[in-house]
Amino acid sequence: MSEKPLHRFEQPISVPGRRLLHGIPLGFVRKKAAGGGGRSLNQELPLIPFIDFLLCIVLFLLASFSATGEMPIDQNVKLPNAENVLDMVEAPMVAITGTQILVDGVPAGSTRAIEEANRLQRIDELFNILKNKRELWRQINPGKEFPGVAVLQVDRRVPALVVKSVFQTAAFAGYPNISFMVGRMGGEG
Amino acid sequence: MAGIDVGGGGHGGKRSVNMELPLIPFIDFLLCLVAFLLITAVWSQMARINADARVPGPPRPEEEIEQKEKDKQLHVEMRGERKFQLVWKEGSTVVNTIDVERKPVKVNEDVTYPDLGKKIAEEWKANGSHRAATAKKFDQAVLHTDNTTPFADVIAVIDAIYTPQREYTVPGSGKTEMVPAFNVTFAVN
Incomplete structure (x- = not known):
């Protein structure tokens, strides 16, 4: 026999192969009985590494999951950005917009009133709310030292007089450690 | 699909001890979990600056002012x-x-x-x-x-x-x- 395979139209005699059981008329029976040496079309998918991969993603996302969500920012507050910053902490949030002062979303004074008075002053409403929050914290955490931390969300255009008044009021209410909320320089402000 | 094969079984009218683990619903569940966690993930740009x-008048009377x-x-x-x-x-x-x-x-x-x-x-x-x-x-x-x-x-x-x-x-x-x-x-x- 020639080593070179021959084209079937040029060669009247075909290459000998298996003949046994090839005469069965039913196709699927013939296939089963005669075999044929064809590769099985069934494939095993490697599911275990895929599940391991998914589990790793789930664990990572669960670890970085925050149930409280994004820190709420008042719509009227446009924060400045800074470079040398720290990560956020959980603390009472005092928002200072162009018109009003809010503690965790509750109105606690007017910015306009301070600007019109044009002098440093204690904001009584803010003082009472912060003092109540401090008392509540002490009742919930008896025997622990009160951290005295509050976060100020201040609009970038608010004058320093208003910030000083809020700062002073917070210090008198037992919150001398103030953090200013800012955006990270280079990130979205 | 993954399975547990302990060999033998199914002889003499006994029930087979081989088990097929339904991995596909498990993968579906993991994919849903990944999708949910990705959608609700918080990529915060907010930070703080301390002051x-x-x-x-001292906000903390117990602290020694003289030392500072x-x-x-x-x-x-x-x-x-x-x-x-x-x-x-x-x-x-x-x-x-x-x-x-x-x-x-x-x-x-x-x-x-x-x-x-x-x-x-x-x-x-x-x-x-x-x-x-x-x-x-x-x-x-x-x-x-x-x-x-x-x-x-x-x-x-x-x-x-x-x-x-x-x-x-x-x-x-x-x-x-x-x-x-x-x-x-x-x-x-």
């Missing part, structure tokens, strides 16, 4: 429109005064003062009292502003004060990390 309050007074402090005055003034004070005694030209650099909507940051870093290297990594205390900077200064400018100056960094050995763990060299106090009066 203590200096108000008339003796340390050398850097006072940053931003009252004029043309320059900043850096004043080193020991108690009420003025040790040194340096003028720094006010050169604001615009970064999108924000303002930064890189020259002020550089000068403060130089001053700290020359005059800072707590430069060793083992020092538990930090040098103190006090920021003075006038009442009309916009808050964005106040943040830009606090950011500049936090420019110099020092090594700090965390008590207990012995780890060394880079932290801002100054603690900033916002002078309210």
